[in-house]
Amino acid sequence: MAVMVHSRGAGWNPELYQATIDKAIPDRTNPPAGLLAHVATPAGEGEWQVVDVWESEEAFRAFLEKIVIPAAMELGAPPFDSTVFEVYNYLIP
Template sequence: MAVMVHSRGSGWSPELYQATFDRAIPDTANPPAGLLAHFATPAGNGEWQVIDVWDSEEAFRHFLEKTVLPVAKELGAPPFDSAAFEIYNYLIP
């Protein structure tokens, strides 16, 4: 079942997000297995947020644990919270 994942954390800058993204997904033509869409934006008050759509929560958790968290740790990134929600409906015009 497809899920939308909302991740949010304080202390992230555009530069830190981009460095993490570039190391976690070095070739955007070859995205991680299960990733369907990715959006990132400042959330105000020094926070950063990412909205992803994955084909399953398992695919997201695998990428998070095996790739994103190690990269974020190497870069000294602050912690962030992620919540997955089963997608009820979507429209891609």
């Protein structure tokens, strides 16, 4: 079942997000297995948010634990929280 993941963290900015995503997905033409959509935006002063749609929560968790968290830790990034929601419907043209 597809899931939407909303991740949000204080102490993040565009530069830190970009450095993290560059480490996590160095080749944007080869996204991680199971990723359907990815959107990142500022979320207020000193905060950042990411909304993803994944084919499954398992695919998201595997990418998070094996790739994203190690990349963020290597950069000294602050922690972030992720909330997973079951997707009722999505359209990606």
